[in-house]
Amino acid sequence: MSGNTKERILEVALDMFSQYGYAGTNLREIAAELGITKAALYKHYKSKEDIWNSTMDVFDDYYKKNALKSGKEMKIPSTLEEFKAQEKTVIKVIMTNPMIRKGRRLLTIEQFRDEKTAATATNRFITTNVERLKLIFAPMIKNGLLIDTDIDMLALAYATPISALIQMCDREPQKQELTLKRAEEFVDYFISIYGIKRT
Amino acid sequence: MSGNTKERILEVALDMFSQYGYAGTNLREIAAELGITKAALYKHYKSKEDIWNSTMDVFDDYYKKNALKSGKEMKIPSTLEEFKAQEKTVIKVIMTNPMIRKGRRLLTIEQFRDEKTAATATNRFITTNVERLKLIFAPMIKNGLLIDTDIDMLALAYATPISALIQMCDREPQKQELTLKRAEEFVDYFISIYGIKRT
DNA sequence: TTGACAGGTTACCAATCGTTAACTATATTT
DNA sequence: AAATATAGTTAACGATTGGTAACCTGTCAA
Numbered sequence: 115m116s117g118n119t120k121e122r123i124l125e126v127a128l129d130m131f132s133q134y135g136y137a138g139t140n141l142r143e144i145a146a147e148l149g150i151t152k153a154a155l156y157k158h159y160k161s162k163e164d165i166w167n168s169t170m171d172v173f174d175d176y177y178k179k180n181a182l183k184s185g186k187e188m189k190i191p192s193t194l195e196e197f198k199a200q201e202k203t204v205i206k207v208i209m210t211n212p213m214i215r216k217g218r219r220l221l222t223i224e225q226f227r228d229e230k231t232a233a234t235a236t237n238r239f240i241t242t243n244v245e246r247l248k249l250i251f252a253p254m255i256k257n258g259l260l261i262d263t264d265i266d267m268l269a270l271a272y273a274t275p276i277s278a279l280i281q282m283c284d285r286e287p288q289k290q291e292l293t294l295k296r297a298e299e300f301v302d303y304f305i306s307i308y309g310i311k312r313t
Numbered sequence: 314m315s316g317n318t319k320e321r322i323l324e325v326a327l328d329m330f331s332q333y334g335y336a337g338t339n340l341r342e343i344a345a346e347l348g349i350t351k352a353a354l355y356k357h358y359k360s361k362e363d364i365w366n367s368t369m370d371v372f373d374d375y376y377k378k379n380a381l382k383s384g385k386e387m388k389i390p391s392t393l394e395e396f397k398a399q400e401k402t403v404i405k406v407i408m409t410n411p412m413i414r415k416g417r418r419l420l421t422i423e424q425f426r427d428e429k430t431a432a433t434a435t436n437r438f439i440t441t442n443v444e445r446l447k448l449i450f451a452p453m454i455k456n457g458l459l460i461d462t463d464i465d466m467l468a469l470a471y472a473t474p475i476s477a478l479i480q481m482c483d484r485e486p487q488k489q490e491l492t493l494k495r496a497e498e499f500v501d502y503f504i505s506i507y508g509i510k511r512t
Numbered sequence: 513t514t515g516a517c518a519g520g521t522t523a524c525c526a527a528t529c530g531t532t533a534a535c536t537a538t539a540t541t542t
Numbered sequence: 543a544a545a546t547a548t549a550g551t552t553a554a555c556g557a558t559t560g561g562t563a564a565c566c567t568g569t570c571a572a
Binding site: 132133134135136137138219222223225226227229232233235236239240263264267270271273274275277278281282284285286296299300303304306307308 | 331332333334335336337418421422424425426428431432434435438439462463466469470472473474476477480481483484485495498499502503505506507
């Protein structure tokens with residue numbers, strides 16, 4: 115019966131770790147949530163740290179398969195409206211997808227534990243976004259859609275306000291509508307500043 | 314001997330809570346760091362939660378007396394250069410002041426614990442900054458120093474890139490020089506976009 | 513039919529947690 | 543000088559933690 119217990123453990127662990135952190139999560143609660151005994155967990159994972167590492171792997175895999183891949187498959191928009199529409203779609207997914215949210219929360223909570231986690235956080239919260247955007251903005255500047263300006267600063271100026279709103283949404287989910295709306299408004303605002311109107 | 318033990322406990326607790334969080338911190342280590350016994354802590358505080366609440370109060374007081382007050386005493390810059398210089402000073406303090414840094418880290422780690430903490434985090438990380446900036450930007454627009462644009466978006470566009478760099482510095486202190494430099498560069502960049510050149 | 517095994521259980525272990533009690537030494541007050 | 547308050551100690555408490563051992567039970571292959 116239930117050959118999927120191993121995965122269900124991860125689902126619950128994922129919820130708890132991303133809310134209470136590693137130290138604040140205990141195995142009894144994970145087991146209780148699943149209706150099994152704490153000892154049963156050890157039939158599937160050899161230690162708490164093993165469960166922890168597995169949840170991190172889940173997040174990593176999901177991130178690589180979805181966030182990263184969809185970033186690389188992103189089209190170079192040929193109009194400002196196309197850029198807006200495309201970005202608003204991405205923002206909505208990043209802001210509302212449960213797996214992405216939990217992974218982000220986990221990384222936020224644990225980012226000060228060690229240098230490796232810190233580096234991962236910087237990479238995921240800033241670097242990856244900036245690099246993706248640079249790949250989009252460079253041709254847009256070349257095509258006369260955006261004003262010709264320092265592309266690093268441009269990517270930073272675009273990515274971080276949206277990140278801040280996403281973080282706000284992470285910690286206050288009841289404000290999801292508000293933050294999503296504000297993020298979309300910011301996309302429009304950004305284009306109103308940096309976009310070049312066609313004549 | 315040592316009538317300041319009560320305060321020294323707070324200093325150590327402050328370090329540990331802001332690195333490992335509430336659940337990840339234990340009283341033995343706090344005591345050991347001070348060269349006293351765990352039981353001695355109870356001569357000064359009645360419980361772990363009491364110590365926790367006291368550290369939160371320390372952060373709150375410091376924040377109100379320094380960050381908030383200096384924000385309110387801020388001058389309205391009469392030139393763009395003055396704005397840049399003023400802001401770079403503020404950024405340096407916020408980025409490097411140990412007490413402010415620890416308070417920020419603590420809030421980052423614990424922001425998902427309950428709704429009140431979450432609200433505090435949003436207030437401190439976004440709202441307060443944005444409100445302060447709006448008070449500065451409004452007269453600057455009126456005086457023809459900045460282009461006339463949506464002031465909420467303008468404040469968001471200025472505050473969040475710097476916040477992101479500060480967060481990066483928090484988790485990777487060895488990059489302090491880099492992040493500080495980038496933040497200062499961003500101030501210049503921001504003015505190059507939104508500032509109105511005198512003729 | 514039997515035997516192996518996967519996936520549970522109960523019961524327990526040692527370590528660690530926050531916390532308290534009883535005691536001691538040192539100042540301070542009366 | 544005696545009494546008291548302060549700030550520390552040692553030792554222990556009960557609860558909780560991650561982890562283990564022994565046992566049970568259904569499924570499935572030999």
